Amino acid sequence: MNVRSEITVDAPPERAFEVFTGSFDAWWPRAHKIGQGDMLEAVLEPRTGGRWYERDADGGECEWGTVLAYEPPRRLKLTWQIGGDWRYHTDQASEVEVTFTPQGEKTLVQLEHRHIERHGDTAEQVRAAVSREGGWPGLLQLYRGEVESSSRAAELMQ
Numbered sequence: 001m002n003v004r005s006e007i008t009v010d011a012p013p014e015r016a017f018e019v020f021t022g023s024f025d026a027w028w029p030r031a032h033k034i035g036q037g038d039m040l041e042a043v044l045e046p047r048t049g050g051r052w053y054e055r056d057a058d059g060g061e062c063e064w065g066t067v068l069a070y071e072p073p074r075r076l077k078l079t080w081q082i083g084g085d086w087r088y089h090t091d092q093a094s095e096v097e098v099t100f101t102p103q104g105e106k107t108l109v110q111l112e113h114r115h116i117e118r119h120g121d122t123a124e125q126v127r128a129a130v131s132r133e134g135g136w137p138g139l140l141q142l143y144r145g146e147v148e149s150s151s152r153a154a155e156l157m158q
Helices: 013-022 116-131 136-157
Strands: 003-009 039-044 051-056 061-071 075-080 094-103 106-114
Touching: 003 116, 003 136, 013 075, 013 094, 013 106, 013 136, 061 094, 094 116, 106 116, 106 136, 116 136
Parallel strands: none
Antiparallel strands: 003 106, 039 051, 051 061, 061 075, 075 094, 094 106
């Protein structure tokens, strides 16, 4: 039970990877959260073994998973430990792998959310949520917008 989504961004793989990981908070929507409070920040720690989580306005943190592979500028792999009840589960972990492939001066960004069946009884809810427009396809559109706006800003500063 896998969900795949892809997008081409107008940037080399190094820039595409940096925006996806280093600017994660800039493009991740505040409504995509599991904590009770208002999300202040979405955090993706830039290292294998790092955490992937949200921090709320009161300083509380909600785990989403861990970084399984951090290989700039080609690959990122994360555990997704959020069940269909939109809570963190230590005993449920699907995987999200993102690859960055050069396509001339652009980059093909391919995302695969796999092993969703590991979410047991809520696997279908997870699959449906991450595959619809508000899931990975829409998130990749927001990501592409951040790549383009940050690239324009960098050009203006030169």
